[in-house]
Amino acid sequence: MATDPGRRGGGPFNCGSEGTTPMGNPQHFSLELPQRCLRLIDAMWPHVQQVTMPGEEDLGPLTSTFLLAMASPVINLPIERIERQIDKHGEGYASDLHLSARLATEVDQVLRKSRFNQAPFFKPKAWSFLKLEPEQAFNLAEGMPELVAVKLGEEAAFARAAIMQTSEWLSCLRNALAHGGIAFLNERGFHGHGEPVKMYAFASGMFEHRSDKKPKLIGMRVLRIQEVDFREFLTSWVEWLRYSGLARAIAA
Numbered sequence: 695m696a697t698d699p700g701r702r703g704g705g706p707f708n709c710g711s712e713g714t715t716p717m718g719n720p721q722h723f724s725l726e727l728p729q730r731c732l733r734l735i736d737a738m739w740p741h742v743q744q745v746t747m748p749g750e751e752d753l754g755p756l757t758s759t760f761l762l763a764m765a766s767p768v769i770n771l772p773i774e775r776i777e778r779q780i781d782k783h784g785e786g787y788a789s790d791l792h793l794s795a796r797l798a799t800e801v802d803q804v805l806r807k808s809r810f811n812q813a814p815f816f817k818p819k820a821w822s823f824l825k826l827e828p829e830q831a832f833n834l835a836e837g838m839p840e841l842v843a844v845k846l847g848e849e850a851a852f853a854r855a856a857i858m859q860t861s862e863w864l865s866c867l868r869n870a871l872a873h874g875g876i877a878f879l880n881e882r883g884f885h886g887h888g889e890p891v892k893m894y895a896f897a898s899g900m901f902e903h904r905s906d907k908k909p910k911l912i913g914m915r916v917l918r919i920q921e922v923d924f925r926e927f928l929t930s931w932v933e934w935l936r937y938s939g940l941a942r943a944i945a946a
Contacts, residue, residue, distance in 0.1 A: 728768040732932045735764050735925070754890035758878060761925060762894070766871050768928055804934075810863045811856040815930035820923040822851035823858055823866075826914040834897055837885035838877050846895070846918040847883045855917065866915045870896035883918065893920050 742760045747753070810816050824846050826832075832839050845851060855863070870876055879893035880886035896917040901909040919927070 727771055728932045728935060731764045731768045732928060735761065735928065753888070758891040758894070758921060761921065761928075762871075762876065765924070765928060768932060769871055770868060804860060805864055806861050808860050809856070810858050810860045813860050814934045815927060816856070817923060817927065817930070818856065819852055820919055820927065821855040821863070822846045822848075822918045823855035823863070824851055824916045824918075826916065828912055831899070831911060831914045834875060834877050837887070838879065838895060840884065842916065843879070843882075843884045846916065851918070862915070863917065866898040866917050867896050869898035870917070873898075875899075879918070891921065893918060894924060 738760070739757070742757050743755045745756050747756065804813055810821070811818070824842065826842070830842070832842065875897040877885060877895040877897065878891040879895055880889040881892040883893055896919075898915045899911055900913040900915060902912045903909050
């Protein structure tokens, strides 16, 4: 009979049997799980830096794969369970708004009513932003056009990211993570197949929704950031969640 590798000491991810301790159930899911994910990133990073795909060692370690896999719950859980619940009437089926009125206010003020450069997790010169017209839209599966890559590296693109509404930045990042709108770029910011990944581009389509027809693509939004800056951003994001509303409510 085969042994489940996740039980009885059969693997590194034991699930609470024979001397192991199961993961505690988070009291504040949308806040505590991102912290746990960040802890995993920090603890596992030195090991991930040594892991490559067999036969593809020249592409470097699987840090991008690991970081983006962990980023989805870090970003999307607080958005879905806090920010997206603000406009709903009554308590939703997956809402953490009741945890703290101050937390809800902080999320509303930072994510909805401020510019990106006013957000606690903003870092100058880290993000660049470009909005494309319908005729400029492209298919990520075919790589990023060189013209788009060049424009994302211009000073104007960094300035544009700084003054964009945080809500627009958040929408673009969330949609890209949720729907796979991610392009892997080399150290020059270009799509380079077979080259180590040094930057990410997060792309989100803009659609006109019509009741009688399929949604029409009316443009694209693209954010770009270096991998090293994205990891730093995740730390700042989690620290903001940890210390903003909930921490203040506990201390009051």
